[in-house]
Amino acid sequence: MWIWISIAIVALIILFVFMSVKIVRESEVYIIERLGKFHKVANAGLTIIIPFIDHVRSIVSLKQQTMDIPPQEVITKDNVTITINTVVFYSIVNPADAVYKIQSLKKGIEYLSVTSIRDIVGKMDLDSTFSSRDSINDKLRAIMDDATNNWGCKIDRVEIQDITPPPDIRDAMEKQMNAERNKRAAVLQAEGERQAAILKAQGDKEAAILQADADREAQIRKAAGEADAIRRVAEAKADEVKMVYGAMMEAKPDEKLVQLKSLETLKDVANGDANKVFIPFDATAQLASLGTMKEVVSDEKNKDNKNK
Numbered sequence: 440m441w442i443w444i445s446i447a448i449v450a451l452i453i454l455f456v457f458m459s460v461k462i463v464r465e466s467e468v469y470i471i472e473r474l475g476k477f478h479k480v481a482n483a484g485l486t487i488i489i490p491f492i493d494h495v496r497s498i499v500s501l502k503q504q505t506m507d508i509p510p511q512e513v514i515t516k517d518n519v520t521i522t523i524n525t526v527v528f529y530s531i532v533n534p535a536d537a538v539y540k541i542q543s544l545k546k547g548i549e550y551l552s553v554t555s556i557r558d559i560v561g562k563m564d565l566d567s568t569f570s571s572r573d574s575i576n577d578k579l580r581a582i583m584d585d586a587t588n589n590w591g592c593k594i595d596r597v598e599i600q601d602i603t604p605p606p607d608i609r610d611a612m613e614k615q616m617n618a619e620r621n622k623r624a625a626v627l628q629a630e631g632e633r634q635a636a637i638l639k640a641q642g643d644k645e646a647a648i649l650q651a652d653a654d655r656e657a658q659i660r661k662a663a664g665e666a667d668a669i670r671r672v673a674e675a676k677a678d679e680v681k682m683v684y685g686a687m688m689e690a691k692p693d694e695k696l697v698q699l700k701s702l703e704t705l706k707d708v709a710n711g712d713a714n715k716v717f718i719p720f721d722a723t724a725q726l727a728s729l730g731t732m733k734e735v736v737s738d739e740k741n742k743d744n745k746n747k
Contacts, residue, residue, distance in 0.1 A: 466483070469481035470534055470538050504530065505526060506545060508526065511556060513560045514557075521565070524599070524603075525579070536590055551583050576599060
């Protein structure tokens with residue numbers, strides 16, 4: 440009998456030890472009550488409690504947690520009903536407050552999120568709602584973090600997952616988007632054509648300038664060539680005149696030979712294409728002396744014929 444009593448005592452001791460020793464995991468805490476009253480927060484590690492006197496009220500996770508808020512219908516400032524779906528990221532910073540100061544922390548966060556969204560979005564029009572998601576997220580986080588601070592909770596982030604407008608509004612927005620896209624395409628096409636026309640005009644201008652420069656250079660070179668040719672011809676003529684003049688000076692011509700040569704030159708000039716011929720005064724004097732000589736010769740011939 441003493442054996443059974445010993446076994447029972449050992450079993451009770453083992454049970455007592457088993458109920459007294461609690462091992463708390465990392466990132467968790469135990470809320471321990473003693474005789475129905477808050478006693479302590481047991482952190483990670485080994486914790487000893489008194490069986491039947493101490494009681495683990497709740498196990499609270501210190502990890503960051505997420506809560507998917509159900510889609511909510513919200514009326515914007517311009518009386519458009521939209522559906523918004525949000526996600527809240529939060530963490531527990533005071534486990535005792537999270538357990539004792541609110542009936543259900545998750546329900547409290549959910550209701551607070553719904554009312555805050557309706558308050559913020561109700562002051563904005565539809566377009567601002569779509570273009571100001573970051574601003575809405577920041578405002579929601581600030582409002583909810585301030586409200587949940589008394590609950591031992593910290594709101595880390597609030598993200599709007601989706602904003603769904605009514606079907607008719609969505610169709611109108613799609614049409615507006617298509618019109619805006621077509622407008623941008625037309626503007627880009629017009630800008631491209633304008634740039635192409637500008638580039639073509641600049642190319643034509645540069646080509647015309649280069650062509651004009653080339654023509655001017657060609658004309659300059661042509662004029663220089665012609666001037667050089669004329670100069671060479673003039674030099675040749677001058678050399679020829681010098682040679683003839685030198686030959687004539689060496690032959691020592693008399694006055695009659697010079698006059699005859701002048702007449703031959705005058706004949707060549709008269710046979711030219713010019714309509715009028717200007718005879719120098721000296722040449723007319725020589726012609727007059729030649730005419731006088733001709734008349735004297737003719738008179739002598741007539742006298743000789745009469746004597747015969």
